[in-house]
Amino acid sequence: MVKIIYIEHDGTEHPVDVDIGTSIMEGAVSNSIPGIDADCGGGGACATCMVFIGDEWKDKISSMSDEEESMIDFHEYKEDSSRLGCQIPITEEFDGLKVRMPPSQY
Amino acid sequence: MIKEKTLIIGGGQAACQTATSLISKKYDGEIKIFCSENYLPYQRPPLSKKFLMGELDKERLFFKPEKFYTENEISINLNSYVQRIDIENKEIFLENNKKENYDNLVIATGTIPRKIDVDKKISDKVFYLRSIDDVLNIRDKIKESKKVTIIGGGYIGLEVAAIINNLGLQVTIVEMAPRILERVTSETISSFYTKVHRQAGVEVLTNTSVEGLSENNNGIEVITSNGGIISDFVIVGIGVLPCDTLASESGIEVKNGIIVDEFCKTSNDSVFSAGDCTMHPNNFYNKNIRLESVHNAIEQGKTVATSITGEKTAYNQVPWFWSDQYETKLQIVGLLDNYDDIIVRGDTEKQSFAVFYIKDNAIIASDCVNRPAEHMMSRKLISGKVLIDKNRLSDETIPIKEIVN
Numbered sequence: 487m488v489k490i491i492y493i494e495h496d497g498t499e500h501p502v503d504v505d506i507g508t509s510i511m512e513g514a515v516s517n518s519i520p521g522i523d524a525d526c527g528g529g530g531a532c533a534t535c536m537v538f539i540g541d542e543w544k545d546k547i548s549s550m551s552d553e554e555e556s557m558i559d560f561h562e563y564k565e566d567s568s569r570l571g572c573q574i575p576i577t578e579e580f581d582g583l584k585v586r587m588p589p590s591q592y
Numbered sequence: 593m594i595k596e597k598t599l600i601i602g603g604g605q606a607a608c609q610t611a612t613s614l615i616s617k618k619y620d621g622e623i624k625i626f627c628s629e630n631y632l633p634y635q636r637p638p639l640s641k642k643f644l645m646g647e648l649d650k651e652r653l654f655f656k657p658e659k660f661y662t663e664n665e666i667s668i669n670l671n672s673y674v675q676r677i678d679i680e681n682k683e684i685f686l687e688n689n690k691k692e693n694y695d696n697l698v699i700a701t702g703t704i705p706r707k708i709d710v711d712k713k714i715s716d717k718v719f720y721l722r723s724i725d726d727v728l729n730i731r732d733k734i735k736e737s738k739k740v741t742i743i744g745g746g747y748i749g750l751e752v753a754a755i756i757n758n759l760g761l762q763v764t765i766v767e768m769a770p771r772i773l774e775r776v777t778s779e780t781i782s783s784f785y786t787k788v789h790r791q792a793g794v795e796v797l798t799n800t801s802v803e804g805l806s807e808n809n810n811g812i813e814v815i816t817s818n819g820g821i822i823s824d825f826v827i828v829g830i831g832v833l834p835c836d837t838l839a840s841e842s843g844i845e846v847k848n849g850i851i852v853d854e855f856c857k858t859s860n861d862s863v864f865s866a867g868d869c870t871m872h873p874n875n876f877y878n879k880n881i882r883l884e885s886v887h888n889a890i891e892q893g894k895t896v897a898t899s900i901t902g903e904k905t906a907y908n909q910v911p912w913f914w915s916d917q918y919e920t921k922l923q924i925v926g927l928l929d930n931y932d933d934i935i936v937r938g939d940t941e942k943q944s945f946a947v948f949y950i951k952d953n954a955i956i957a958s959d960c961v962n963r964p965a966e967h968m969m970s971r972k973l974i975s976g977k978v979l980i981d982k983n984r985l986s987d988e989t990i991p992i993k994e995i996v997n
């Protein structure tokens with residue numbers, strides 16, 4: 487388990503314990519945190535699990551595939567720090583990770 | 593004050609979405625879910641993908657953990673089959689003469705696999721794939737088998753073929769039609785996937801109809817119009833039927849699914865329906881359709897919630913779907929409805945291409961293989977009914993984002 491802090495667009499913080507090996511998307515969904523829809527359930531097919539992750543975490547996080555980048559490119563609220571939450575498996579190194587969420591996934 | 597009461601029959605994608613949307617809209621009525629299965633609501637797509645492969649624990653299929661239901665005071669009743677609805681008195685009937693009254697009723701009963709006649713003696717060698725339990729049984733069977741026959745070359749059959757082939761078994765697909773996926777897609781996509789499966793070592797038999805199944809010393813024999821096929825077990829994936837008899841027997845209108853309007857209301861004002869079991873209007877294609885997709889179940893679930901809270905937001909969606917086989921991710925958007933042209937962008941040999949279906953110079957659907965950008969762009973162009981230049985669409989020197997100038 488690691489502690490991850492999910493931050494809604496309005497600033498509401500949700501610090502929760504998340505299992506290693508699951509994904510950033512699953513950590514939010516299984517803790518009923520609003521802000522991530524995950525329509526395809528982690529299939530990398532829907533882009534409704536987009537989150538923002540600060541630069542300081544860049545080197546600890548698996549890099550982005552071309553497919554992920556293309557999906558994000560069409561997201562209404564994309565930013566430079568956008569990732570698809572379902573494509574990032576949680577490791578020990580993520581303890582204390584802050585994940586911001588967009589105002590909407592559509 | 594007595595609270596309003598909403599009952600939901602079924603515990604799949606559409607049922608769970610309805611409940612979740614009601615909660616996020618701060619619905620102050622009582623919510624009760626009745627589901628005949630014995631698992632918390634779960635997602636089905638991984639059943640023929642990662643879950644069959646053994647790469648996901650079943651807990652990871654659940655949409656929400658148990659505490660979500662308790663914290664939000666949703667009463668979730670598993671193993672609870674609803675037998676009858678009395679729309680006059682607004683009551684549903686469960687086993688052991690239990691009944692529950694409602695103000696709003698949501699029918700989200702989904703579909704069941706179409707069955708074939710099987711003799712009792714061999715029924716332990718014939719499988720369908722719809723539920724967690726089905727997959728657990730199939731996984732056990734895979735461990736003791738070398739060869740499997742899959743009847744039906746639809747998306748589920750093909751995904752299952754890919755996984756079982758990856759697990760090292762010899763797989764034969766038997767399809768009655770002249771090509772796999774005939775009912776749902778174009779020749780281009782059918783022949784692409786036929787090739788992908790054959791290259792992986794799967795035997796794909798088309799124009800082959802099944803005449804019966806029989807016992808065989810070496811397992812089970814599928815008797816077809818082109819001879820017998822012997823294997824250790826058989827998986828049948830020949831389509832599904834909407835679970836609409838509960839509705840029809842209570843006097844609600846059905847026709848290949850429960851008929852609903854754009855607010856997901858049935859012919860009865862207090863009864864709504866969502867998901868695979870509905871026959872519903874689609875504005876983009878101007879016709880009534882029944883869909884078997886996650887996207888539709890989610891969007892209709894949301895629509896039902898707005899109908900119950902009084903917001904009333906009409907369902908207005910371009911359908912989309914996906915399928916994973918081997919290293920290919922197929923993303924589909926729109927309906928292949930009387931298209932007058934097909935444009936291919938990319939290279940089928942490289943397993944990276946998009947097929948656009950065109951009608952009156954607008955894209956009405958696309959099938960994108962390992963082409964997420966083309967898929968996302970198609971969604972925009974279809975819902976915006978944007979006119980396109982077909983030459984630009986196939987020209988890969990123009991980035992897909994700049995396809996409309």
Ligand SMILES: Cc1cc2nc3c(=O)[nH]c(=O)nc-3n(C[C@H](O)[C@H](O)[C@H](O)COP(=O)(O)OP(=O)(O)OC[C@H]3O[C@@H](n4cnc5c(N)ncnc54)[C@H](O)[C@@H]3O)c2cc1C
Binds near residue numbers: 916
């Ligand atoms: C193997 C497989 C792979 C799939 N892959 C994809 C995919 O890649 N992409 C995609 O978009 N879609 C896919 N689908 C389709 C998708 O899963 C369905 O569209 C979706 O599950 C529909 O949700 P639903 O709630 O309408 O129905 P369901 O999920 O079928 O849920 C209905 C529930 O109602 C219960 N029920 C029925 N009758 C009663 C009753 N009388 N009383 C109480 N309970 C009852 C059933 O037991 C069931 O639990 C797949 C489906 C399967 C089976």
Ligand code: FES
Binds near residue numbers: 525532572
């Ligand atoms: S959940 Fe669909 S892309 Fe992440």
